[in-house]
Amino acid sequence: MSFGILRRASQTRHRPNTKQLPSLLSLLFSRSFSQLCSQSQRPSFGIAFDIDGVVLRDHTPIGGSPLALRRLYDDSGALKIPYVFLTNGGGFRESKRALELSELLGVKILPSQVLQGHSPFRQLVNRYENEFIVAVGKGEPAAVMFEYGFKNVMSIDEYASCFDDIDPLAKYKKWTTKLVTNQSSSFEQIAPRKSVYSQRVQAAFIVSDSVDWSRDIQVLCDILRTGGLPEREIGHQPPLYFAHDDLKYQATFPSERLGMGAFRIALESIFNRIHPNALEYTSFGKPNPFVFKNAETLLKQLASSLDHELPLVNHAIDESHFKTLYMIGDNPSVDIKGAQQAGHPWFSILTRTGVFKGKENDADFPADLVVDTVEEAVDYILRKECTSLNL
Numbered sequence: 139m140s141f142g143i144l145r146r147a148s149q150t151r152h153r154p155n156t157k158q159l160p161s162l163l164s165l166l167f168s169r170s171f172s173q174l175c176s177q178s179q180r181p182s183f184g185i186a187f188d189i190d191g192v193v194l195r196d197h198t199p200i201g202g203s204p205l206a207l208r209r210l211y212d213d214s215g216a217l218k219i220p221y222v223f224l225t226n227g228g229g230f231r232e233s234k235r236a237l238e239l240s241e242l243l244g245v246k247i248l249p250s251q252v253l254q255g256h257s258p259f260r261q262l263v264n265r266y267e268n269e270f271i272v273a274v275g276k277g278e279p280a281a282v283m284f285e286y287g288f289k290n291v292m293s294i295d296e297y298a299s300c301f302d303d304i305d306p307l308a309k310y311k312k313w314t315t316k317l318v319t320n321q322s323s324s325f326e327q328i329a330p331r332k333s334v335y336s337q338r339v340q341a342a343f344i345v346s347d348s349v350d351w352s353r354d355i356q357v358l359c360d361i362l363r364t365g366g367l368p369e370r371e372i373g374h375q376p377p378l379y380f381a382h383d384d385l386k387y388q389a390t391f392p393s394e395r396l397g398m399g400a401f402r403i404a405l406e407s408i409f410n411r412i413h414p415n416a417l418e419y420t421s422f423g424k425p426n427p428f429v430f431k432n433a434e435t436l437l438k439q440l441a442s443s444l445d446h447e448l449p450l451v452n453h454a455i456d457e458s459h460f461k462t463l464y465m466i467g468d469n470p471s472v473d474i475k476g477a478q479q480a481g482h483p484w485f486s487i488l489t490r491t492g493v494f495k496g497k498e499n500d501a502d503f504p505a506d507l508v509v510d511t512v513e514e515a516v517d518y519i520l521r522k523e524c525t526s527l528n529l
């Protein structure tokens with residue numbers, strides 16, 4: 139097995155020559171944390187996995203991810219290592235995404251272990267709970283926001299369908315009719331269609347990647363340049379929120395695809411040409427340090443829920459901080475930059491299964507460690523943390 143591990147110069151320490159220990163290592167690679175470490179040992183570390191380009195490519199597991207994740211549970215299937223998925227992707231409720239990930243990866247994943255780009259939108263519920271808002275993106279953006287507690291939300295598909303001829307190209311888009319029909323039945327009660335003509339849109343949320351850029355840019359410009367009521371005079375721009383600002387991401391196609399950051403650039407460029415004031419917006423998601431702080435908080439909560447049968451005093455100490463939190467990602471400017479900005483206790487691991495494909499480390503945002511796959515990343519973590527074996 140080739141490790142292909144590179145460290146940043148400042149992180150270099152002695153490590154065994156893995157080629158001299160093939161039989162021992164091949165045995166260890168298949169072992170779970172509970173087999174490697176003492177059962178009474180509460181882990182002083184946690185792991186955050188990026189999803190796209192690290193554990194999945196579209197809906198296909200990559201890099202040995204099912205085996206890698208299985209090692210974080212004991213033989214009975216109980217979680218032993220606190221870990222979360224920290225992705226900028228989204229479009230579906232955390233509960234639905236957790237179920238899907240569980241099926242694809244073969245382990246039981248809780249909704250509380252799934253942090254998506256739009257998860258921080260929850261924190262804006264107090265401000266917009268009863269306000270009329272529009273949700274944009276693939277999947278079920280209105281359902282996502284409704285589950286967070288926004289009571290008066292409408293998807294942009296539904297919203298656009300309320301205005302005749304708002305998209306003059308709609309008649310050439312054969313998929314539009316089907317989408318609108320499906321969403322109408324689901325969300326009519328959340329925000330009645332008649333309300334769109336009298337209620338100003340108080341905020342627009344880009345929950346996930348826009349499916350129809352031309353329609354969404356047109357309708358968002360209509361909303362944003364008129365103060366929330368299309369067909370009206372130019373007014374003050376309502377707040378605009380993006381789940382993240384990724385310029386590109388790795389999907390099934392061999393080269394990277396344009397992401398939400400590219401959509402933001404397109405919208406901003408056009409808006410700034412048709413409105414006297416520059417577009418104002420807020421972006422969440424990695425590499426925002428806030429996202430990593432939030433992940434740390436959730437990992438602590440997860441750690442406290444794991445049963446390690448330790449005395450209460452030790453629980454209190456262990457829950458107060460982690461010695462190390464590992465971020466495993468494929469995108470240097472998102473995953474690695476984010477972990478670096480977040481600082482201690484984050485340790486960044488870059489895989490070669492997604493956006494990053496270089497032989498050495500990334501030049502702009504060098505990771506603490508570079509490996510080929512997520513399986514090798516988990517190997518490294520478990521061997522490093524399980525010092526009882528003196529490896």
Ligand SMILES: [Mg+2]
Binds near residue numbers: 190192388467468469
């Ligand atoms: Mg990724």
